[in-house]
Each structure stands twice: as C-alpha cells, then as structure tokens.
Amino acid sequence: MDQAAHGQLTDLSTDECWELITTTPVGRIAWTSPHGPVVVPVNFAVNGRAIKIRTTAYSSMVQEADGERVAFEVDRVDEPTRSGWSVLVRGRAEVRYGEPDDGTLPEPWPRGPRPATVVVDADEITGRWLNSPGQ
C-alpha cells in the first residue's frame, strides 16, 4: 500500500460530491442566527441541484434562514479506520409552502406536520475524502 496516502485528505470532484450526497438520508443544515451559527440535522432529498428539507411552519430554520445563505453538510465516518468523506453544499435557502409532493420531497422522520419546505439552491459543492492511515 502507498504509505504516502495514509491519513491523506483528497478533494472530491463535483460529480463525486453529488453522487455521495445521495447515499445518506440525513445531513445537517447550518444558518446564521442573530446569536451566531446554528447546525441542525435533517433528513432531506436531492432534486436536481437543490436540497429539499421539510420543517414546521414556525421553526427557527424558517424564521432565520429564508432568503439567506446557508450550508448543508453530509458525511460518513468510519471510526475504526479513521477514514471517511464529507460534502458541503452552499447556497441560498428559500422557504416554500404548499409544495406539491411530486416525489421530490423527503418524508420527515419526526412526527407531526411539516408544511414548510426549505429549498437550498446549490451554487457551490465541495467535498473531501480522508483515507485510512492503515490502508
């Protein structure tokens, strides 16, 4: 094995990022509140170059992220080998109500109504792979 590659961080291509982001149902959305950044795990769907998230009508996400720049992160970590990957989507969030469920909406994991859809239009996607020091 290539010793030089141990614990190496490598950039992922845009295509690799979009491919990896569909392999996990839960990501994390971050926005900037008046009291600094907030990060919340959410389940989501990818629709073209947008991320769709469903939330409650009066959530902080709706109140603070609508029309603002946000970040959306997914990752997969393998603790025993200390390897993994992460993908970061950046773009503007838009809150929509009454989005038709045309198969592009995620099914919310928590109970209760989630009438608001937060759509993050990706204008940037980047990712990195950390390979195992033992590989």
Added chain:
Amino acid sequence: MDQAAHGQLTDLSTDECWELITTTPVGRIAWTSPHGPVVVPVNFAVNGRAIKIRTTAYSSMVQEADGERVAFEVDRVDEPTRSGWSVLVRGRAEVRYGEPDDGTLPEPWPRGPRPATVVVDADEITGRWLNSPGQ
C-alpha cells in the same frame, strides 16, 4: 409500546448533552464566512466545558472563526430505525498556538502538522433525541 412516542422529538438535559458528546470522536464545526456559513467535520476532544480542535495554521477555520461565535454539532443516526440524537454547542472560538499537549488535545486524524488549536468555550448546549417510529 407507546404509540404516542413514535417519531417523537425530545429535548435532552444539559448533563445528557455533555455525556453524549463524549461518545463520538467526530463532530462538525460551523462558522460564518464572508460568503455565508461553513460546516467542516473534525475530530475533537472535550475539556471541561470547552471543545478542542486541531487544525493547520492557515486554515479557513483559523482565519475566519477566531474570536467569532461558532457552533459545534455531534449526532448519531440509526437509519434503519430512523432514530438518533444530536447535540449543539454554541460559543466563541479562540485560536491558540503552542498549546501544551497535556492530554486534553485531540489526535488529528489527517496527516500533517496541526499547530493551531481552536477552543470553543461553550456558553450554550442543547440536544434532542428522536426515537424510532417503530419503537
């Protein structure tokens, strides 16, 4: 089983949050860059009521987060049962160089020097538990 509890989100106590945060070696730090929020996965250590992260001297984290409010998130998700928990730490980040490795510094997973230590002093910690819809 209690049907009413299916897919229920429940707040975690402060003690539960501090306990859970030590059960996983990787979290995500978020800060606000000039181009909006950024989220980066990092391995970390908990020291008292602070989170310690090691990074390179010229990372965006060092350049953009020093002295600013940041968020630090950890979670654990079980996809088959759609359950899990998440903890969010908020506070101000401070970048230090030459921190003595007195056992409170994390061992960086990526290769290469990580001379900068980002210390997040927690002034707020919150968390939630999502139980399984099948439980």
